[in-house]
Amino acid sequence: MRTTTITTAIAMVALFVLAACSSIDCPLNNRVYATFRLDAGMKTMEDTLTVAVPRAADYKDDDTVIINRLAGFDSIALPMSYQRAVDVYVFGIKQKDSNVSTTDTVWVTKENNPHFESVDCNPQFFHTITDVKFTTEAIENITINYNKVTYNDGKAHFLIRFKGHSN
Numbered sequence: 001m002r003t004t005t006i007t008t009a010i011a012m013v014a015l016f017v018l019a020a021c022s023s024i025d026c027p028l029n030n031r032v033y034a035t036f037r038l039d040a041g042m043k044t045m046e047d048t049l050t051v052a053v054p055r056a057a058d059y060k061d062d063d064t065v066i067i068n069r070l071a072g073f074d075s076i077a078l079p080m081s082y083q084r085a086v087d088v089y090v091f092g093i094k095q096k097d098s099n100v101s102t103t104d105t106v107w108v109t110k111e112n113n114p115h116f117e118s119v120d121c122n123p124q125f126f127h128t129i130t131d132v133k134f135t136t137e138a139i140e141n142i143t144i145n146y147n148k149v150t151y152n153d154g155k156a157h158f159l160i161r162f163k164g165h166s167n
Helices: 002-022
Strands: 033-038 048-054 063-070 075-079 086-094 101-115 124-134 139-144 158-162
Touching: 048 075, 063 075, 101 139, 124 139
Parallel strands: 033 158
Antiparallel strands: 033 075, 048 063, 048 086, 086 101, 101 124, 139 158
16 A cells, blocks of 8 residues: 555656646747837827838838827837847828828837747847937937836837927
8 A cells, every 4th residue: 555655646746747847838928029108298199100110121112010090199019120230110100280291210229139938939039229210300309218128028118209299
């Protein structure tokens, strides 16, 4: 009887060890986004915003719209590339009252840092933002607020202010 108890205990321990080793804890939310929040003094943006990402190196007529006609927002999250050293975003702003459209381009320079979760998980890249440049048709200013970008950030990475808006 004692041998049966010991054998059962060993079998249960082995089962728990195998179950623990075979579980895959890959994060479900593993896409990396940079968050742009309106700068102090701006509660919401009532103008319409469209954001596109150029796919080609020459930035001509080959882009992907990632935000389309968003209004009444206080922040946006934009995906970051895995391997590019500079991410480019094209902001199209259509003013609410006058229907005037303007376009600005934002260049985010970053370091791509590989992040290892598990051999069973998809490859991950976190980023360290080193610089931001932008045109100034509708954007007044963009500052780096928090330069580390992971898939679990609660802070805004950029503070953005648009011209003529201080609601």
